[in-house]
Amino acid sequence: MDSQFADHLKFFADLGVTGVSRDRAWWSRVAVTPLSSPEATEATSVPTSTAVPAATAVPAASDSTQILMMLKDEIGPACMRCKLHALGRKQVVFGVGNPNANLMFVGEAPGADEDEQGEPFVGRAGQLLTKIIEAIGLKRHDVYIANIIKCRPPGNRNPEPDEVERCEPFLFRQVASVQPKVIIALGKFAAQSLLKTADPITRLRGRRFNYRGSTLIATFHPAYLLRNPSAKRDVWDDMKKARAILQGHE
Numbered sequence: 084m085d086s087q088f089a090d091h092l093k094f095f096a097d098l099g100v101t102g103v104s105r106d107r108a109w110w111s112r113v114a115v116t117p118l119s120s121p122e123a124t125e126a127t128s129v130p131t132s133t134a135v136p137a138a139t140a141v142p143a144a145s146d147s148t149q150i151l152m153m154l155k156d157e158i159g160p161a162c163m164r165c166k167l168h169a170l171g172r173k174q175v176v177f178g179v180g181n182p183n184a185n186l187m188f189v190g191e192a193p194g195a196d197e198d199e200q201g202e203p204f205v206g207r208a209g210q211l212l213t214k215i216i217e218a219i220g221l222k223r224h225d226v227y228i229a230n231i232i233k234c235r236p237p238g239n240r241n242p243e244p245d246e247v248e249r250c251e252p253f254l255f256r257q258v259a260s261v262q263p264k265v266i267i268a269l270g271k272f273a274a275q276s277l278l279k280t281a282d283p284i285t286r287l288r289g290r291r292f293n294y295r296g297s298t299l300i301a302t303f304h305p306a307y308l309l310r311n312p313s314a315k316r317d318v319w320d321d322m323k324k325a326r327a328i329l330q331g332h333e
């Protein structure tokens with residue numbers, strides 16, 4: 084079997100699609116599209132110097148574990164830098180994974196499960212993210228996962244600008260420490276926050292951005308995929324693109 088086609092079927096199977104259809108429309112939806120040709124790297128207006136202390140800006144790979152631990156300590160378990168500490172969050176959800184990962188995922192904010200367990204992406208959307216990671220041959224512990232903000236907003240509302248402003252310097256320092264080759268922004272909020280743009284996710288997908296020395300691509304949030312399974316095809320395209328960059332093929 085064509086290996087791209089096999090990959091594609093595995094992705095769908097891993098995501099819980101158990102059958103195939105005789106319907107031509109179904110096949111046209113899953114048909115393997117060739118890896119796209121390299122696109123021009125886009126420059127962005129993202130500042131490169133925000134709140135990254137010189138000491139942590141260019142760590143040796145072996146320092147990254149220590150830097151992340153120090154950063155977590157610096158935030159502290161009872162962070163009160165923004166109002167979310169008084170709005171029902173149970174704990175700070177820092178980040179998880181390989182401190183030297185080549186691939187980093189950035190989501191929006193912890194939800195109820197993450198607030199309970201202290202780890203990003205452990206709820207239903209997180210379980211789907213784990214399958215998406217595995218679909219490109221990696222394990223969850225191979226990558227690094229963090230959010231734009233580290234505390235759960237009440238009722239899962241979007242993070243507010245003052246909350247992002249107080250918290251995102253820590254994400255910048257996580258990125259500076261991990262120095263991933265590729266960052267995948269999960270969903271509209273993460274993509275817009277990282278890229279400082281109001282462009283819709285549909286305009287940000289399919290492009291590449293240079294973000295603080297990493298290649299950033301944006302894709303749909305796994306929670307969106309749970310509601311809109313047909314978007315899995317686009318996510319698979321994005322994941323193939325990330326895999327090609329990681330493998331040095333693009």
Ligand code: URA
Pocket residue numbers: 190191192193194197202203204205206208209230306
């Ligand atoms: N959604 C996110 O954006 N982040 C999480 O950690 C969980 C759900």
